[in-house]
Amino acid sequence: MSKASNIMRLALLQLKGSKDKTANVANALGQIEAAVKQHKPRLITLPECFNCPYGTKYFREYSERIPDGYTSQQLSKAAADHQVYIVGGTIPELGENDAIYNTCTVWAPNGELIGKHRKMHLFDIDVKGGIRFKESETLSAGNEFTTIDVDGHRIGIGICYDIRFEEMARLYRNAGCEMIIYPAAFNMTTGPLHWELLQRARANDNQLYVVTTSPARDSNAEYVAYGHSMIVDPWAKVLKSASEGEEIVVADVDFSLVEQVRQQIPVFNQRRVDLYSTKQVPKV
Numbered sequence: 001m002s003k004a005s006n007i008m009r010l011a012l013l014q015l016k017g018s019k020d021k022t023a024n025v026a027n028a029l030g031q032i033e034a035a036v037k038q039h040k041p042r043l044i045t046l047p048e049c050f051n052c053p054y055g056t057k058y059f060r061e062y063s064e065r066i067p068d069g070y071t072s073q074q075l076s077k078a079a080a081d082h083q084v085y086i087v088g089g090t091i092p093e094l095g096e097n098d099a100i101y102n103t104c105t106v107w108a109p110n111g112e113l114i115g116k117h118r119k120m121h122l123f124d125i126d127v128k129g130g131i132r133f134k135e136s137e138t139l140s141a142g143n144e145f146t147t148i149d150v151d152g153h154r155i156g157i158g159i160c161y162d163i164r165f166e167e168m169a170r171l172y173r174n175a176g177c178e179m180i181i182y183p184a185a186f187n188m189t190t191g192p193l194h195w196e197l198l199q200r201a202r203a204n205d206n207q208l209y210v211v212t213t214s215p216a217r218d219s220n221a222e223y224v225a226y227g228h229s230m231i232v233d234p235w236a237k238v239l240k241s242a243s244e245g246e247e248i249v250v251a252d253v254d255f256s257l258v259e260q261v262r263q264q265i266p267v268f269n270q271r272r273v274d275l276y277s278t279k280q281v282p283k284v
């Protein structure tokens with residue numbers, strides 16, 4: 001596919017959440033409209049679990065079918081109304097056999113669903129004195145890689161904990177991705193330690209853009225999100241970053257940087273694949 005443009009304007013919406021689904025979706029729609037009016041982005045990203053509280057006890061109650069459910073329909077309409085790509089954060093999805101997934105939907109400017117990624121690695125951790133979380137209490141894991149093509153640029157989709165798995169990012173690079181977008185909600189234990197580190201690591205490993213979008217921090221919530229939605233460039237430099245509160249982060253990313261870095265530091269072609277294998281190309 002020919003690359004229509006190397007510059008793409010992104011708007012990351014770091015949104016406040018609450019227990020009121022309709023209010024959460026309305027807030028997202030209002031912020032999408034504001035971002036479009038003020039900044040005219042090509043692609044908008046939303047946070048993980050933007051329509052419900054982040055907690056295993058909430059997922060089933062808030063779950064919806066995709067694409068027939070309320071939130072999907074609203075995002076589809078917003079994408080079409082504003083002629084913009086929307087990487088719709090995540091919502092709890094009611095799937096086949098009553099299984100619940102943590103799922104990201106992606107909408108094209110004509111309102112069509114062009115991607116659906118179910119979180120592949122469930123967030124099950126137990127950090128002593130820090131945080132215990134067990135998504136697998138109520139969620140099932142997805143088994144598929146998801147890429148979208150926007151103006152000739154391939155973008156991989158992962159969700160939050162997925163970012164810890166370098167193999168997944170590597171496979172996206174093998175599939176030709178120039179960017180990986182992770183809707184995410186790190187917390188106050190792992191966020192300060194690992195949030196930026198993991199993004200810069202994945203960007204550096206694979207010489208591509210890494211984009212994360214977090215909920216805004218609410219210190220009174222049961223799960224306190226870290227915030228700091230971020231864009232990291234293929235040099236592993238933080239291009240733009242949010243603070244903790246509700247915020248729109250806007251940046252023009254230049255995809256020609258991807259090629260420049262890959263030419264100047266050609267690690268991808270210097271791998272000793274005679275000694276180890278990192279060549280698998282995923283089915284996308």
Ligand SMILES: O=C(O)CCC(=O)C(=O)O
Pocket residue numbers: 048122123159160161162164184185186187190191194
């Ligand atoms: O990996 C982490 O530290 C946080 C992951 C997370 O919050 C999630 O997967 O939702």
